[in-house]
Amino acid sequence: MPTMRKIINDPVHGFITINHPLLFKIIEHPYFQRLRRIKQMAMASFVYPGAVHTRLHHALGAYHLMCCAIKELKDKEVVISQQEELAVKCAILLHDIGHGPFSHALEHILVQGVHHESLSLQIMQVMNDEFNGELDLTIEIFTDKYHKPFLHQLISGQLDMDRMDYLSRDSFFTGVSEGVIGYDRILKMLAVKDNQLVVEEKGVHSVEKFLIARRQMYWQVYLHKTVLSAEKMLVHILKRARIIFDETDKNIVLNSPLDFFFGKFDGNIDRESLNLFCLLDDSDIECAIKKWSHHPDKVLSTLSTWLLNRVLLKCKLQTHPFEQDYINEKTEKIAAKFNLTQQEVAYFVFTGDTTNTTYQLGDENILILFKNGRVQEISSIENALIQQTVSTPIKKFYIFFPKGQTPVTI
Structure with missing residues (x-):
């Protein structure tokens, strides 16, 4: 029986390959198709008219980057089974499945007190029932209960495929060049040490650029x-x-x-x-x-x-x-x-x-792998920019009110 294979032409990453029946089942599911009717950037098109791309675009883009990351890690002889590879690809496809209308703008407003990641997990569990347990490993990795933490870190972490895609995609559709990142270079520098995702030493400056781009995009676009x-x-x-x-x-x-x-x-x-x-x-x-x-x-x-x-x-x-x-x-x-x-x-x-904190010390640290095998958290290495600038939170206070020329009557 021939392998199922289709390609999708994406304006950001080029051709994206879908090549497994389970991936097709996810993409064709009504829950996933709903994402094409939810804009990725909510109200950003009020300022950047081109920012009308959808959560579906982003999910497919993040999936593509996951395929690239897994290939790089396997080329470096990181042991990843076919089942693990498929599961982590499914997980990145589904990572935003719980977003509601206008995404983060209406978080906790429509469904009060419930985070979109909690909804994503519940939707995954419903789909898993429909798929007769085919998403068991996907859910285990998504919830960080699997014995290889680096797989979860590829989905949710400081250098996850989610962030790499949305920065590149949002930059492309808004036309804001400050968000352009060298994600291809970062992907080439990814490695695994003691089951943790790390970046090879020579990729430090690419990570630095990624963090700066993220901060600039927040103030120039997301928090405009x-x-x-x-x-x-x-x-x-x-x-x-x-x-x-x-x-x-x-x-x-x-x-x-x-x-x-x-x-x-x-x-x-x-x-x-x-x-x-x-x-x-x-x-x-x-x-x-x-x-x-x-x-x-x-x-x-x-x-x-x-x-x-x-x-x-x-x-x-x-x-x-x-x-x-x-x-x-x-x-x-x-x-x-x-x-x-x-x-x-x-x-x-x-x-x-x-408040915008670009890099916050905690459970999702960026780890740098040196040539001698030593692993060090990025903000502790001799790099003043990371230490003094990117890890410093910026807090701004706002006031909103109608403009002077706003009509009194409608």
Whole structure:
């Protein structure tokens, strides 16, 4: 019987090969196909119009990099069985299967208190039941319970295939060249020592470039103040809709699974609620916002209309908290202008903070393998940039409020 084999032409990595029946079963499954209806970068297209690639693109790209990484390790005589190779490839394909609409932007908002990795695991377990246990080893590796930790580190770690793909892919689709990384060089430098993933000494500078690119992408793209504004507005729309949701209100009911998560959902993810979650994608939220732009509730309709028309809240960022007098002044001014109550104005004027730590010491350290066989954590080697810059957290404080020219009436 001939081997199943198909190639997918990817704009970032070129041709991606799918060559095992189990991989086909995963890709063809409705849970996986849902990922083509979820944008990878949520609201980033409000700033970078090309950033409309999907979670499915990213999953296939990360799978391709995993294939390359496994080949390199096997060429270096790292023992990886055919079963382990297939399982880790399945795991990287499925690593983001639990993402909901608009990905991280709505994490904990639609399904409160449940992380997407927890949902990913539950979805994997459902698929494993359907596949008669073919994903047993995949789940063991994904949950880091397998006796070869380096396989899990390829999926989830400081130098995992997930990060290498999304930095390259997001850079490509946004056109932000600062995110370009030499992932091919890093892959060539990967090795395994004592069952831990390590990088050969001559790959240190490529890793350094990777970490710097990641930091720059966070501030220039992922945490861009206009992207943050669109995401915060989206979150506030969903929060307001949840508060005023009433199954008898035809102006807010959507006749979609969103109704369940706004109304009857009790926080328990069982098989029924998981199936409903897997019916949700970006289009459900987009349709909801269109409908809610005509809702009688002033807060919901105003925020929805503004987001539809890209009338975004102004964002100010600084390195220290905003003075309370300044916040009060903005709040009172906006409340008077839009005739809002104290409770309502909190949807339009609000503060918070965001932190970006590019490299954090912990369980996912980057280990450097020297020629003499010694292994050392990257921030402890004689490299001032890693020690002083990349591992230092950056915290910024923000305030959002309507711009001066924002229309009073919709």
